[in-house]
């Protein structure tokens with residue numbers, strides 16, 4: 001199978017370094033983490049197993065997994081000073097800005113003094129992020145100071161538990177595990193590359209992750225799951241969806257949740273999350289959202305040969321689990337922090353400052369004009 005032609009702007013098709021963490025689109029549509037196929041990981045692994053694989057270099061055995069989960073469970077508490085900051089952030093703030101601020105604040109409170117401490121800080125970020133965003137969400141939207149030191153067994157369960165302030169149902173936890181596995185790592189995508197550039201200056205781990213959060217926020221990257229939801233939630237029938245998509249294509253609008261910088265004919269994560277979305281749709285008795293999503297998928301392929309990326313069916317899947325749309329991209333952060341930080345460690349282990357060149361397009365020479373003589 002021919003690979004997608006990768007050339008032109010956006011550094012497309014240029015190698016910007018080496019990684020042992022992930023391959024994307026090597027066979028046109030494949031995705032592997034340290035050689036493991038994404039389908040197998042999403043079907044069989046808990047998110048903590050995948051995080052361990054990325055961060056510690058191998059799949060954990062049962063004793064290692066149990067110990068890792070216990071370690072993460074013990075790292076969930078929010079420092080009081082972080083709670084104070086979270087309580088200042090208004091309800092109409094974007095939750096990705098809350099993630100960015102929360103991560104940065106933690107960097108002030110628990111600064112990485114030496115790279116030898118990196119794994120402690122990384123595990124702390126993994127453990128704290130779900131409770132951090134949901135503490136802010138519940139406080140700002142409901143005046144509730146939610147307990148983040150729950151009995152949740154995993155990061156997947158912790159997210160849902162701290163969001164809804166109760167133990168979630170097993171099916172939802174299973175879907176969250178799969179979702180977090182799918183989002184964990186993706187080679188040199190924009191947010192990971194941001195993190196690596198920051199790491200290459202020998203900056204601290206919180207700066208690397210804070211920068212990566214900022215890059216993930218945009219609708220061309222992680223923000224697409226929210227943007228897709230905001231689009232499809234307005235449509236009550238498949239015919240309405242088709243009519244609206246045709247109109248958007250005629251106006252040359254970008255359809256969020258479609259297309260990819262590397263994959264050519266499909267994103268392997270889509271089939272997996274789509275299947276979960278269908279299961280959840282049946283469970284909640286949904287009458288149109290899944291069908292609307294499927295019609296949009298069919299029309300986009302028929303009209304443009306554009307396929308759903310990882311974000312599109314995540315929108316309906318999260319919606320069926322009663323997750324507010326504005327929290328979709330923060331879930332991506334709770335997962336991708338594993339990949340980002342694995343890349344930071346990889347960069348640090350074999351570092352040279354990332355500093356490419358630019359093709360200059362400005363004037364050859366400019367003549368100085370005194371300020372009083374300028375037009």
Ligand SMILES: CC(=O)SCCNC(=O)CCNC(=O)[C@H](O)C(C)(C)COP(=O)(O)OP(=O)(O)OC[C@H]1O[C@@H](n2cnc3c(N)ncnc32)[C@H](O)[C@@H]1OP(=O)(O)O
Pocket residue numbers: 219220221222224253254255256257258259260261262306309310311
């Ligand atoms: C987890 C993730 O981050 S996955 C990505 C999430 N982002 C989105 O879903 C946003 C929508 N998609 C996009 O904007 C793009 O497909 C990107 C940013 C993902 C990739 O961008 P590129 O690599 O530049 O796309 P690509 O080179 O394949 O584009 C080819 C053509 O298809 C068009 N196209 C690509 N995606 C879309 C889309 N979603 N809707 C409409 N047209 C599109 C491009 O505008 C381009 O048209 P042109 O040749 O007339 O300029």
Ligand SMILES: O=C([O-])CC(=O)C(=O)O
Pocket residue numbers: 024183185186188189190221261262309310
């Ligand atoms: O690889 C990319 O460009 C975007 C993406 O799918 C991801 O980061 O998961």
